[in-house]
Each structure stands twice: as C-alpha cells, then as structure tokens.
Amino acid sequence: MKHVEKLKPFPSELLDFTREVVVELRKAGHKAFCVGGCARDTLLGIEPKEYDITTSATPEEVSEIFPHTVPIGVSFGVILVITGKYQFEVATFRKDQSYTDGRHPDKVIYSSEEQEDVRRRDFTINGMLYDPIEEEVIDYVDGIRDIKSKIVQTIGDPYERFNEDKLRMMRAIRFSSRYNFELNLDTFLAIEKLAADITQVSSERIRDEITKIITQSNPGHGLNMLSVSGLLKYILPDVEIMTGVEQPPEFHPEGDVFIHTCLVLDKLHKNQAGVVSPELAIGALLHDVGKPPTFSVSDRIRFNGHDKLGADMSKKICRELKFSNKQIEVIYALIRDHLKFKDVFNMKKSTLKRFIGMPHFEEHMALHLADCQASHGLTAAYDFVMEKYNDFEEEEIKPAPLISGRELIEMGYKPGPLFSDILNFVEEAQLEGEITNTQEAIEAVLENYPSDKYIN
Incomplete structure (x- = not known):
C-alpha cells in the first residue's frame, strides 16, 4: 500500500x-x-550526507540529458551524474532476477514503476x-511505520533478501x-540460519562493514549483535572466543x-565525540585479542605477553581483511604498546619523551583512556x-x-652498527x-666512545 507523508528537508546546497x-x-x-x-x-x-536518485530513465537516456556522466555500473543500471562540485548516483528502476553469486543479480530487467524498484531493496x-x-x-x-516503531526488517522474505546479497546480514x-x-x-532468525554464508562475501566488503559498525553509534552493541547472531565466529573467530x-x-x-x-x-x-578512525577502532577491537591464548591462573588470572602476541595476531587478522600495510602498522603499534602506560611513572625523561613522541600518540592515549574507563576506572597514568604532554614543548619531544x-x-x-648505538646515545642525552x-x-x-677503542 502506498503511503505519502509531507516532510521538510534540510536546506543545503547539496539539496x-x-x-x-x-x-x-x-x-x-x-x-x-x-x-x-x-x-x-x-x-x-539527521541531515543526509548524500542523495541517491532512482529514475525510469535508462543509463543511456541519463547520459543524453546530462553533459558530465561516468558509467560506474551500467550493467546494473547505475550512472554517475556530475554537476557543480557534486556527484549523484542515478539508478534506473529495475526488478532483479536470481542472485547466483550471492551479490549480483543474474539478469537486470529495467522497470517503469518505482514500486517495483523499491521492493527489491x-x-x-x-x-x-x-x-x-x-x-x-x-x-x-x-x-515510515518501522522507523516510528524503531524496527529493522527486510522488505519481504528475509531469506530471499539475504540470499541476494549475504552482506545484508551485517548491514x-x-x-x-x-x-x-x-x-x-x-x-534475526534468518541471519542466525544463514550466518555461515557470510564467508561467501569478499574480505574487503566484510572489512568495510566491520569498520562501519565499530566506528558508528553504539559500537559495543553492534559487536555483541554480531556475536549473538552467529556472524562473528565466521568473520572474526579470534574475537568471538573472547566470550567467557x-x-x-x-x-x-x-x-x-x-x-x-x-x-x-x-x-x-x-x-572521541563519535569521530573514531578505522585504525583506532580496529586497535580497540583487537587490543586484547591475545588474552584467550595467554590465559593462565597462578596467584590470580594472568595474560602474560598478551600485548605482544595480540599485536602479532592483529597483523594476520588485518592482512586477511585486506587493510593497507600502513593501517596494519598503526594497528599493530596500538596493540603492542597499550600496556606501556603502566610504566610511565618510572620512565626516564628521555624514555618518556620518546614514548610521547611516537607516531599517532593521540590515538594511543585515546585507547588507553577507554581501556581504563572500561575496567578499573583508574586514570592516574593517563592524567x-x-x-607531561602539555608541559613538554614540541621541540623537546622531537628535537x-x-x-x-x-x-x-x-x-x-x-x-656500521656502531652508528646506531652512538646516535641513540646522543639522542637520549639530548632528551634528558x-x-x-x-x-x-x-x-x-x-x-x-673513545677514539683509541672505536676508531682504527
């Protein structure tokens, strides 16, 4: 049934x-x-960040109307229209047939009716x-009804929608x-039953969806839902086994x-007021991934070496998810160094300056603070x-x-190797x-390094 409701938009140049x-x-x-x-x-x-457009016009007809277009998915009826400084995805009304590969329709049939187009979404x-x-x-x-009721559900049969594109389960x-x-x-029940099929989705698409879930509102709830639905054990088994x-x-x-x-x-x-980089979010997600394999009980429960093991594990996980080498190095460092804050009170001035001078140190600080707040609540090391961070001048930290x-x-x-030793010695003396x-x-x-001993 068609339902129409008046709705004032957010005024903007984009609109x-x-x-x-x-x-x-x-x-x-x-x-x-x-x-x-x-x-x-x-x-x-919420003010929209983009507007996608759907039309009865075919891609060929769209390209005839607008002088600047890019055929980004013509086989699926999608063309990019460029006007001013903005780009719009313009898609032709369509009704899809079967989805053999679990992502793309085997055949696209254009439609002249908008209601047919929305029912395939x-x-x-x-x-x-x-x-x-x-x-x-x-x-x-x-x-409209489901937004007012605060419900997420598929259009039509959930099994059909998820079989058309398995990533929709994560979405x-x-x-x-x-x-x-x-x-x-x-x-939800359809996701539970089809969860194993998420492995049919490419690593890149899974990576992007995980990143979106843990950088948006309610990331902890999102991660928990991935676990409860059965998806997490297939996409991040090393995170799933943290449970219990x-x-x-x-x-x-x-x-x-x-x-x-x-x-x-x-x-x-x-x-972070909702602004969390992918590297920081993944670092937080995996910062304790080394705890399950290092679990032991002596005088108390311990996870000796979980920071170093977890950092090594993160490299493998992130490579499988096709993160860039640069991103992997940032994530690795966040995990490797996340326990170093406990030693800051005993660090020499030069060591502390080197620590504070690490690349992406603000993100190390952010992870440490969240780690403390989510456990014992003690923030003395952070404070x-x-x-010290505020006291040191920039030239003192990285002279x-x-x-x-x-x-x-x-x-x-x-x-030779002696050069590194000497230069490190000089840097430490300078920082001190x-x-x-x-x-x-x-x-x-x-x-x-006297000349009679080190210079031939």
Whole structure:
C-alpha cells in the first residue's frame, strides 16, 4: 500500500543540486525520486550526507540529458551524474532476477514503476522514496511505520533478501545498532540460519562493514549483535572466543574479555565525540585479542605477553581483511604498546619523551583512556602523561638531531652498527637535557666512545 507523508528537508546546497537533477530528468519525461538513506535520515532528523536518485530513465537516456556522466555500473543500471562540485548516483528502476553469486543479480530487467524498484531493496527503512520537489516521502514498503516503531526488517522474505546479497546480514546489524532499533525476529532468525554464508562475501566488503559498525553509534552493541547472531565466529573467530574468558575481578569488575572489548568501543566513541578512525577502532577491537591464548591462573588470572602476541595476531587478522600495510602498522603499534602506560611513572625523561613522541600518540592515549574507563576506572597514568604532554614543548619531544652520521664519519668512525648505538646515545642525552648543542654532543661521543677503542 502506498503511503505519502509531507516532510521538510534540510536546506543545503547539496539539496539544491539534487533538485536540479530530479527536475531535469522529469523535464525529459522520466520519473525521478531520491531514494534510500536520504529519506530514512531526514525522517530521523539527521541531515543526509548524500542523495541517491532512482529514475525510469535508462543509463543511456541519463547520459543524453546530462553533459558530465561516468558509467560506474551500467550493467546494473547505475550512472554517475556530475554537476557543480557534486556527484549523484542515478539508478534506473529495475526488478532483479536470481542472485547466483550471492551479490549480483543474474539478469537486470529495467522497470517503469518505482514500486517495483523499491521492493527489491534490502530493508524497509531504506526502501522509501523522497520527492524533493513536493517535499514528501513516498512509501510502498512500510518504512515510515518501522522507523516510528524503531524496527529493522527486510522488505519481504528475509531469506530471499539475504540470499541476494549475504552482506545484508551485517548491514542489518549495523542499522539496528546505529539507530538503536530492534531487529525484527524473522529477520534475526534468518541471519542466525544463514550466518555461515557470510564467508561467501569478499574480505574487503566484510572489512568495510566491520569498520562501519565499530566506528558508528553504539559500537559495543553492534559487536555483541554480531556475536549473538552467529556472524562473528565466521568473520572474526579470534574475537568471538573472547566470550567467557574470565579476567581478574580486582582489575576487571566489568566481566569477561568480550564484555570489556564492547565497553572499550563504547567509551572510545563517547570520548572521541563519535569521530573514531578505522585504525583506532580496529586497535580497540583487537587490543586484547591475545588474552584467550595467554590465559593462565597462578596467584590470580594472568595474560602474560598478551600485548605482544595480540599485536602479532592483529597483523594476520588485518592482512586477511585486506587493510593497507600502513593501517596494519598503526594497528599493530596500538596493540603492542597499550600496556606501556603502566610504566610511565618510572620512565626516564628521555624514555618518556620518546614514548610521547611516537607516531599517532593521540590515538594511543585515546585507547588507553577507554581501556581504563572500561575496567578499573583508574586514570592516574593517563592524567600523568597528559600533564607531561602539555608541559613538554614540541621541540623537546622531537628535537632536531645534534649530530648525524656525517659528523661521525668526519670524526673518524666507520659506518656500521656502531652508528646506531652512538646516535641513540646522543639522542637520549639530548632528551634528558644533558647536552644542548653539537659541540657538547661531539664531546660526549668522544668521552663515551673513545677514539683509541672505536676508531682504527
């Protein structure tokens, strides 16, 4: 049944350009509407970041109307329209046939009816049309009802929708956790039954969906739903086995390792005002991944070496998910160093400066704070480092080197492993404030690495 509801949009330049695209399509005799997330978000009081457009025009007809287009998915009826500084995905109404590969329709049949097009989409809350000219939502799939009831459910049979694209199972979790909506029972049961099929989805698409879930609102709830639905054991088995792994209650009154991880993600999202990088989020997700294999009980529950093992495990996990090498190095460092904060009170000044001078140190700080807040709640180390961080000048933390290999060669030292030892010695003395200029550095080198012993 068709349901129409008036809805004022968020005024913006993006909306103005969207209207122009819709108007041009209609002037050429075609139907055209905005579709999907823009209608959903506007109903929820959230300003849309993009407007996708659906039309009765074929890609060829769209390219004839607009001078600047890019054929990004013509075989599926999708073309990119470029106008001003904006790009719009314009898709032709279609009705799909079977999906043999679990992602792409075997055959695309164009349609002239918008209601046929929306009924092939994933969830009711994503299947509404928005008319930016009349400023109204057009709903053939009960999306308005489900938004008001705060429910995520598929359009039609959930088994059919999930078999068309297995990633939709993870998307259901994402929308449910992001908006704090309930997952419809039939939709949830279908995910439970089909969970193993998520392995048919490419690593890149799974990576992107995981990242979205743990960087959006309610990330801990999203991770828990991945576990409860049965998906997590197939996409991140090393995270799933955190469930039930006990921790020493004197340090972790919150519960097991999985509960702690969910809480860390939530604290991180709150502390960062909702802006969490993929690397920081994945670092938080995997920061205790080394605990299950290092679990032991002596005087108390211990996880000796879990930071180093977890960092090594993260490399393998992230490579399988096709993260870039640069991202993997950042994630690895976050996990490897996340316990170093406990030693800051006893660090020499030079060691502390090196620690604070690490790349991406703000993210190390963010992870440590969330880790503390999600466990014992003690933030003395964080407060100490923050105070020192604010006290140190930038040039104190990362001062320009006083000498280089060139000076060492001029002094008669031969290039080799000794160079690294000498330069590290000079840097430490500089950070400690013991030397402040090149002449003092040269004198310190000659005193500690005498020429009669080190220069042939």
